[in-house]
Amino acid sequence: GDSVTQMEGPVTLSEEAFLTINCTYTATGYPSLFWYVQYPGEGLQLLLKATKADDKGSNKGFEATYRKETTSFHLEKGSVQVSDSAVYFCALTDNQAGTALIFGKGTTLSVSS
């Protein structure tokens, strides 16, 4: 079945460092891809999404590009802040709108000042 694999954490960075969190997927069809973020004590929030190959999702300085040839959707940010400390989840659905999300295990990011 479909699955998502993301890099193990925790990732520890200093403020203003460059961030990459790797995510690869396995899917039989043409999935939509997502990054969700979970701040301490809060619920899951959609960070960004891409619905077809070569789309770039972006939000709050974070970016990810849907790469069909490498089945990847890596999350990047040029300069992280302490407030970015959270758990990040890569996820997919197939293109049949409304199906449930399939999540990776999550990557914990800790940013220090």
Added chain:
Amino acid sequence: EAGVAQSPRYKIIEKRQSVAFWCNPISGHATLYWYQQILGQGPKLLIQFQNNGVVDDSQLPKDRFSAERLKGVDSTLKIQPAKLEDSAVYLCASRLTGGSYNEQFFGPGTRLTVL
């Protein structure tokens, strides 16, 4: 616009006891999901409703878990009897139906501890 509401936020029970969780989705959202998130893992779907009908319950442990969505609005998830491995955060999400992809909105979750 109010978000997805869940209660209780925390629950501690002993194994073999019963527990129920409640979810109120965003008004007008026909699709409702229950996910289980075990510590250190990503959320995993338990059951998906479309209005008051079940769309997918293939991963619901039906010998102990049950869920209903009467009148196509609020939903209740029940565990009876609970096992130690049911300790997790139970997330409810809702979504508008129809058209191109619409975002799933998540509630804050219910953290269950089974002792």
